Amino acid sequence: MSTTATSATSGIKVSLFNQDQWEKFYPQTEMILTRNKGRQLFPLLNYILKGLDPDSVYAVFLHFERVDNYKYEFSCNKWEKKQSGNEIPPIEMKQHIHGWRNGSHWMNGPVSFKHVKLTNDPDNTKVDSVYVQSMHKHLPVISILKTGDTVKEEFRLGLTEFIGVTSYQNTRICSLKIELNPHATGFKATGGHNKVSEEKNKRRGVKRPAREQPYQFSLSEMQAAPQVVNQYSAPALLNEENQMGMYPMQMAPGIPGTKHTFNSQGFSNNYTYQQQNQMMINMVPWYPMNMPMGPWQGMHMYPGMAPNMVPRMPLTSYPQNWQYPQGSMAPWNGGT
Numbered sequence: 044m045s046t047t048a049t050s051a052t053s054g055i056k057v058s059l060f061n062q063d064q065w066e067k068f069y070p071q072t073e074m075i076l077t078r079n080k081g082r083q084l085f086p087l088l089n090y091i092l093k094g095l096d097p098d099s100v101y102a103v104f105l106h107f108e109r110v111d112n113y114k115y116e117f118s119c120n121k122w123e124k125k126q127s128g129n130e131i132p133p134i135e136m137k138q139h140i141h142g143w144r145n146g147s148h149w150m151n152g153p154v155s156f157k158h159v160k161l162t163n164d165p166d167n168t169k170v171d172s173v174y175v176q177s178m179h180k181h182l183p184v185i186s187i188l189k190t191g192d193t194v195k196e197e198f199r200l201g202l203t204e205f206i207g208v209t210s211y212q213n214t215r216i217c218s219l220k221i222e223l224n225p226h227a228t229g230f231k232a233t234g235g236h237n238k239v240s241e242e243k244n245k246r247r248g249v250k251r252p253a254r255e256q257p258y259q260f261s262l263s264e265m266q267a268a269p270q271v272v273n274q275y276s277a278p279a280l281l282n283e284e285n286q287m288g289m290y291p292m293q294m295a296p297g298i299p300g301t302k303h304t305f306n307s308q309g310f311s312n313n314y315t316y317q318q319q320n321q322m323m324i325n326m327v328p329w330y331p332m333n334m335p336m337g338p339w340q341g342m343h344m345y346p347g348m349a350p351n352m353v354p355r356m357p358l359t360s361y362p363q364n365w366q367y368p369q370g371s372m373a374p375w376n377g378g379t
Contacts, residue, residue, distance in 0.1 A: 044070070046200060047200070052196070053196060057200070059091070060090065060091050061086055064086040067223070072206070072216070073206055073212060075161070075209070075211070076161050076207045077163070079162075079167070081172040081173075082161050084157075088157075090153065090185055095146030095149055098147070101187055101188065102143050103186070105156050108134065109128065110182050114129065122206060129179070132174060137173060140158055163175065176207060178206065178208065179206065181205060181206070181207060182204050184198070186198070
């Protein structure tokens with residue numbers, strides 16, 4: 044396992060800036076491959092370059108080469124050779140995004156290829172993606188070309204060897220990546236991406252309360268309320284039908300079911316809210332307003348009534364009870 048590489052001709056020396064991370068994964072390092080976007084390597088390929096001429100101009104390149112001609116499988120907690128490998132694809136070399144720079148620039152700090160992503164799609168032509176075969180062993184190779192030279196100098200560090208996978212096979216490697224990779228916070232026990240910061244919560248504002256729903260009488264409340272009837276009608280029995288769809292509202296004057304008398308115009312002289320509310324005991328679910336409703340056509344909507352709805356009353360029980368304002372309503376026609 045090599046951790047540094049030195050050119051015998053130029054004296055250029057290449058080593059890893061993050062060697063301690065690579066040592067934790069070696070020799071069973073796995074790198075995830077994806078088809079569309081590609082996946083960034085972790086640990087990153089961060090190199091330290093020394094021995095360059097500070098005033099000369101250089102370009103730095105990266106490519107991946109197959110280590111052998113075998114396809115691997117993970118068995119009994121280790122990688123083993125399974126069969127002959129697939130055909131070796133042509134080398135795809137990526138130049139560092141800083142382009143051509145003098146030697147002092149390259150030696151000033153780590154040279155990182157964090158922009159390079161691995162894909163298992165041979166047809167992926169994105170600039171930052173490199174095709175790598177799944178279940179094969181690969182080695183990153185860094186090349187340095189000086190202006191005026193025609194041949195690149197190549198440097199290989201055995202510590203960076205890895206096997207390409209579409210999902211992690213070794214649970215220890217997966218745990219190490221979650222622990223060391225700062226971008227894997229979503230998989231950590233602390234929550235990471237699943238936790239919303241307190242500052243973000245403040246920016247989201249206060250949730251609006253849900254719209255208040257009309258109060259619905261319970262069966263016990265309806266049974267406890269006293270029934271008030273007039274001299275003509277008997278109290279309606281509570282049953283499963285007329286216990287549903289009840290909403291409190293102020294009844295229109297002149298509706299039967301009270302012990303009050305009506306004047307010559309058919310209107311009640313005294314109709315208290317309590318007595319109006321007690322009338323809800325005799326009421327059942329609603330009819331749409333667009334139905335032929337006879338005397339209910341043109342009825343004024345009161346608090347608690349749903350839009351386009353009017354109460355349905357027993358039609359055949361008390362037809363003689365209904366009192367109508369003269370000249371403004373017609374008898375109920377039964378919806379026909």
